[in-house]
Amino acid sequence: MRITATSVIALRALRRNKLRSILTALGIIIGVGAVIATVSIGNGAKNQVESQIASLGQNVITVFPGSTNTGGTRGGFGAAxxxxxxxxxxxxxxxxxxxxxxxxxxxxxxxxxxxxxxxxxxxxxxxxxxxxxxxxxxxxxxxxxxxxxxxxxxxxxxxxxxxxxxxxxxxxxxxxxxxxxxxxxxxxxxxxxxxxxxxxxxxxxxxxxxxxxxxxxxxxxxxxxxxxxxxxxxxxxxxxxxxxxxxxxxxxxxxDFTVRNQLELAEAATATSKTMTVLLGSIAGVSLIVGGIGIMNIMLVSVTERTREIGIRLAIGAHDRDVRIQFLIEAMILSMLGGIFGVLIGIGASQVVSSQTGMPVLISTASVTGAVAFSAFVGIVFGFYPAHKAAKLDPIDALRFE
Amino acid sequence: MKAVVQLDNIHKTYSNGEVEVHAVRGINLTIESGEFVAIMGASGSGKSTLMNVLGCLDRPSKGRYLLDGVDTSDLDRNERADLRNQKLGFVFQGFNLLARTTALENVELPMLYNPSRIPSREKRKRALDALEIVGLAERADHLPNQLSGGQQQRVAIARALVNNPQILLADEPTGNLDSKTSVEVMGVFQKLNERGITIVMVTHELDIAKYCKRNLIVRDGLLVRDELVQDRSFSDRELQRIREEEAAAKLTQSA
Incomplete structure (x- = not known):
C-alpha cells in the first residue's frame, strides 16, 4: 500500500550516500559480471564444439574395425x-x-x-x-x-x-x-x-x-x-x-569391430567445456555471495547509523512492515542496480575476450535474466536480517540512541 | 469538556535483570480537551515514563489508559502505531528531524504512514499549511542544518500538527534552546492552545511551566501536586520585555 512512498524514501537514502552505495553495489557488479562473462565464454565454446560435432552428420553410428590376434600377435585398434x-x-x-x-x-x-x-x-x-x-x-x-x-x-x-x-x-x-x-x-x-x-x-x-x-x-x-x-x-x-x-x-x-555412437563422442567433447563452465561459474557465484555479504554489512551499518531515524518513523506511526520494506527495498535496489551494471560489464568483458582471443561467446538471455534475478534474490536474502533488525527496534530506545 | 486522556491507576514496572524498578506507581489523571499541561519532576521521578505511556510508546504494566475514549491497554504494536499517527503529535527535545531532508518533506512524513492514502498534492498543501502556522512557510525547502534550533523545533511542531492530532505531546521541547528561543517556541505552543489544541509537555524548568495552564508535579512515580497556574507567563509580553532589555543594554553600551 505504501510501497511507492517507501521506494522513494529508500532511493533518497541511497542517494544521500552515493559513494557508499556505489562501492556496495560493486561487489554485486563484479560477481554478476564474472558470472555473465564466464558463462558466455563457456557457452560459446560448448556451442562451437556442438556445431563441429553436428558437422560430422546427423544421428551417425560408425563401425570401426577392431583389433586382430594372429597366432598370438595382437594388432592394434583398427588393424582388423x-x-x-x-x-x-x-x-x-x-x-x-x-x-x-x-x-x-x-x-x-x-x-x-x-x-x-x-x-x-x-x-x-x-x-x-x-x-x-x-x-x-x-x-x-x-x-x-x-x-x-x-x-x-x-x-x-x-x-x-x-x-x-x-x-x-x-x-x-x-x-x-x-x-x-x-x-x-x-x-x-x-x-x-x-x-x-x-x-x-x-x-x-x-x-x-x-x-x-x-x-x-x-x-x-x-x-x-x-x-x-x-x-x-x-x-x-x-x-x-x-x-x-x-x-x-x-x-x-x-x-573384430567396434560400433560407436556419435552422441558418445559429442558427450565426451562437451563434458570438458561443461566442467569448465560449471567451475568458473561457481567461482563467480561465490563472488556474488561475497557481494551479498557486503550489502548485508553496509545495511547493518546503515541501520545502526539511522537508529534515530527509525525511532522517529516508528514514533509517528510507521508499522514494523513499513520499516522492514524500506530497508529491504534499499538492499534490493543496491543489488539489482549491481546486477544490471554487472550484466553490462559481463557482456563487455566477454566481447573483449572474444575479440582479443577469437574465442566464440554466446550471451544467453537465460544467463542474463538468471543473474539479475539471482542478484535481486541476494539483495532480499542479505537485506532481510538488517531490515528485520530495524523493524524490531523499540521506538523509545531508538529515539534515545546517540 | 470532553476528557481526551484518562489514566486510571497506572503502574509501570521495568525489570532490569533481577532488580525491579517501579517507575510509575499508581497515577490517576484526566486531561480535558483544550488543556495546556506541564508535567514536572526531577530526573528519575517517572515523568518520562508517564510521557511514554501517554504517547502510546509504552504500555502500562497495570491500569487503564483511555485516549480519546479508546482503551489502549490491549492494542498491539501496529495498532498503537496507528493511534500515534492519528491522535498524537510528538515534539522532542532534540528536534529529531530527518537530516538532509527538507523541512517540507519532514512535515509530510506522518502523512506517509497515514492508513488512508493522501494524494501527494494534498500532502504538500497540508504540510505547507502546518509550516504556515509555525511561521516557517518561506523556509519549506531548507534543510535542517540550514535552520536555527528554534526554527528546527518549529518544523518539528509543524510535523506534529500535520495529521490533526487530539493531543500534542512535547518532551522537554525547550531543553536544547536558549532562553529567548524557548520563549518564542512557548509562544507557538500558546498560539496553538488558543486555537483549541490540547498540549501536554514535560519540562523541568519552572519558568517554562508557567506558560502552561496547569502544572503537574511527579515524584517517585506518584502525582504529588496538580494545580492551575496562577501568575501565567505570556510569550508576547516576555518577548517585549526581552527586546526592551536588549535595547537598554545597547543604550548603556553606546552611552
Missing part, C-alpha cells in the same frame, strides 16, 4: 581387415530405421590435374555418404549406385582440392588422375571447414567405394562403415542391432 562391403550392404538391407549407409575406404594419394598436383585424402564412399554427413554439393551431381556397381572412374571433390587444382577453371567435367587413372569430376562439395579434430574436411576427393577398393587403395576391406539413423531415439537400438548383425555374420569368431 575384416570389415567388408557385404557387411555394409547387409546393414542397409536388414536393419530397420537406417536411412543411409556408406562403406568407407580411406587412402592418401598424390593426384594430378590441370597441370598441377596435390596430395590429399581419397575416400571411397557409397552414394548415401552425402546424406550421412549432411553435406551438399555446391555444383554438379553425386555418383550413383550404377557407378558403384560398375566401379566407375568418377569423383566429387572438396572445396580445398577444387581451389588447389582448379584455381581458375570450373572443375566439373574435368579429369583428375589418381594412381595415373583418369577420374571424371562429377561435382564439387560445399565447404565444411575444419573438423572437431582439426583436419580440413574440404581437402578430400570422394570416389565410389568399389572404385577406391579396386583402383586406388587396392584392398578388400573397409576403413569404416557410416550408418545414419532415422532419429536420435533409434540410435542406441540400431547400435545394438548392428553389433548383433555383424557378430551373427562372423559366427563363433571373436568380435
Amino acid at each position: 581387415s575384416t570389415l567388408t562391403i557385404d557387411d555394409a550392404e547387409a546393414i542397409e538391407r536388414e536393419i530397420l530405421g537406417v536411412v543411409a549407409v556408406s562403406a568407407e575406404v580411406r587412402d592418401r594419394q598424390q593426384i594430378l590435374a590441370n597441370g598441377l598436383n596435390w596430395n590429399t585424402t581419397v575416400m571411397g564412399e557409397s552414394p548415401g555418404y552425402l546424406s550421412v554427413r549432411a553435406w551438399d554439393l555446391a555444383q554438379g551431381n553425386m555418383f550413383t549406385d550404377a557407378d558403384m556397381r560398375s566401379t566407375a572412374k568418377v569423383a566429387i571433390i572438396g572445396q580445398t582440392v577444387a581451389t588447389e587444382l582448379y584455381p581458375d577453371v570450373d572443375p566439373v567435367g574435368q579429369t583428375i588422375r589418381i594412381r595415373n587413372l583418369p577420374f571424371k569430376v562429377l561435382g564439387v562439395l560445399k565447404p565444411k571447414g575444419f573438423s572437431f579434430f582439426g583436419s580440413d574436411q574440404d581437402d578430400v576427393v570422394i570416389v565410389p567405394t568399389t572404385s577406391a577398393m579396386r583402383r586406388v587403395a587396392r584392398r578388400q576391406y573397409l576403413s569404416s562403415i557410416l550408418i545414419q539413423a532415422q532419429s536420435p531415439e533409434m540410435m542406441s537400438r540400431i547400435q545394438q542391432d548392428v553389433a548383433d548383425l555383424l557378430q551373427q555374420r562372423r559366427g563363433d569368431r571373436e568380435p
